[in-house]
Amino acid sequence: MGTVIGRVTLSVRSPRYSGERLLLTLPWKRETFSGQEAFDPAIVVYDDLGANVGQQIAISEGREAACPFPKPTPVDAYCALLVDEFNYKSEL
Amino acid sequence: MRIATIRGHVTSTVRHASFCGQRLLIAVPESPDVAPQIVLDSLGAGLGQRVLISSDGSEARKMVHDDLSPARWTVCGIIDPERISAS
Numbered sequence: 406m407g408t409v410i411g412r413v414t415l416s417v418r419s420p421r422y423s424g425e426r427l428l429l430t431l432p433w434k435r436e437t438f439s440g441q442e443a444f445d446p447a448i449v450v451y452d453d454l455g456a457n458v459g460q461q462i463a464i465s466e467g468r469e470a471a472c473p474f475p476k477p478t479p480v481d482a483y484c485a486l487l488v489d490e491f492n493y494k495s496e497l
Numbered sequence: 498m499r500i501a502t503i504r505g506h507v508t509s510t511v512r513h514a515s516f517c518g519q520r521l522l523i524a525v526p527e528s529p530d531v532a533p534q535i536v537l538d539s540l541g542a543g544l545g546q547r548v549l550i551s552s553d554g555s556e557a558r559k560m561v562h563d564d565l566s567p568a569r570w571t572v573c574g575i576i577d578p579e580r581i582s583a584s
Contacts, residue, residue, distance in 0.1 A: 406507075406533070406535065432532065433532060433533070434532050435525065435529075435532055435533055438504075438505075438523065438533055445532070453513075454511050454512070454513075455511070463507065463509070463512075463521075463535050465567035465568065465569050466569070467552070467554075467569065468554060469554035469557070469566075469567050469568065469569040470567055472554065472558065472564075472565055472566060472567050473513065473565045473566070473567050474565075475565070483567045485512065485513050485516065485567045485568070486507075486509040486511065486512030486513060486516055486521075487509055487510070487511040487512065488507055488508075488509055489508045489509050489510055490507070490508045491505060491506065491507045491508070491523065492505045492506055493504055493505035493523055493533075494504050494505055494544065494545075495504065497502070497504070497544070497545040
């Protein structure tokens with residue numbers, strides 16, 4: 406999971422990118438799920454779904470991030486879904 | 498593969514088409530340095546259960562029947578509860 410904090414725009418870019426939205430996103434740590442403001446360093450996430458600043462998203466990282474593209478594309482973080490709601494219990 | 502505990506779930510309306518109808522759970526790995534992951538579950542794992550999760554994307558893509566899915570983590574088993582001896 407991550408929280409979107411901004412956008413990245415490119416004028417000069419890989420020819421494999423087209424119509425991309427790139428989100429600057431803070432990945433969540435364990436404490437973030439319990440409501441603390443603790444994040445990992447920001448990463449750039451490729452987005453097809455239209456996430457806005459402040460949106461909580463689920464990020465697919467690694468090789469799987471490039472799977473939605475029919476041709477090989479240099480992407481290692483992909484916005485897989487926009488989170489409506491999540492429920493988390495830190496203590497059971 | 499990692500041992501993790503199910504601590505919650507996620508709901509989403511706007512998502513990659515391959516996630517339609519999938520159960521999305523929050524799994525917290527037992528190693529403290531690893532962040533919680535959202536996992537696909539087809540086995541019916543419940544809140545508080547210990548599960549085995551795998552980051553094998555090809556298995557995840559088979560599970561959602563979509564070769565273009567960005568899915569990565571899946572629940573591949575529910576760990577048996579520890580036996581408590583009477584003595």
